[in-house]
Amino acid sequence: MSEIELVKKIQSGDMNALGEIFEIYKNGALKYSYLITGNKFTSEDIVQETFIKCYINVNSLKKLEQFKPWFFKILTRIAWKHVGKEKKALPIENIFEKADDVSINESINMYMRNQEEEALHVEIEHLDLKQKTVIVLYYFNGLSIKEIAKVMGCFEGTVKSRLHSARKKLKESLLDNEGYNKVKAKECEV
Known part of the structure; x- marks a missing residue:
């Protein structure tokens, strides 16, 4: 069933269609809200609140093919509201799983990728809220x-x-950090 058909069914009150839309969007919405807030539990609350708000306001959606941007707009507003309430730096958790039973080279490569991804996520956290939102929507959610x-x-x-x-x-932050790390590594060698 297409997304437009599901939205039509939701507009007519079909809770099963809402469940199907939930299954389509839940992982992306959780990842997005986590990247904005940095908190797993807050992200879950945001996603739940977003789906409730979507269900309540779905009849205001006139162009059914615009569901995805409409959904993410609601999600963004709710996430911003939560970030505004917390107003403190939240620690970044490692959200990338480590694989078991991999060769040494694969483990080293995975570790290096994870370190790079973690450094990127730390730098994304330092962006202002609107820049961070644009980066997450564009690169992590594919909008x-x-x-x-x-x-x-x-x-x-x-x-x-x-x-x-x-x-x-x-780019500037990552290059600065890379230069700093190289200096620290050389100091360790001496």
Whole structure:
């Protein structure tokens, strides 16, 4: 069944269709809200609140093919509300699973990738909320510039600008950290 058909059924009150939409979006929504808040339990609350709000307001959605940006707009607003309430830096947990029974080389490569991903996530945490949101929606949730503009209620040019600025900040931060780590490694060798 297509997403549009599911949304029509939800508009007519079909809870099973809501369950199907939930299954389609729950993992992406959890990952997105976790990357925004940095807290697993808060993310679960945000996703639950988002689906409730979607169900209550689904009849206000006029263009059914726009469900995804509409859903992420609601999710974003709720996540921002929660971040605003907490207003403190939350520790980043390692959300990447480590595989068992892998060769030494694969383990080393996986460790290096995880370290790089963790460094990236730490730097993403240092971005301002709107830049962080754009990065997460674009790279982690695969939304287009146009969809992100709808989610955030701004122009496509604003999204492009935020993406550009965020990429630039991330690049500078990661390069600075890489240089710092190389200096520290050389100090250890001496």
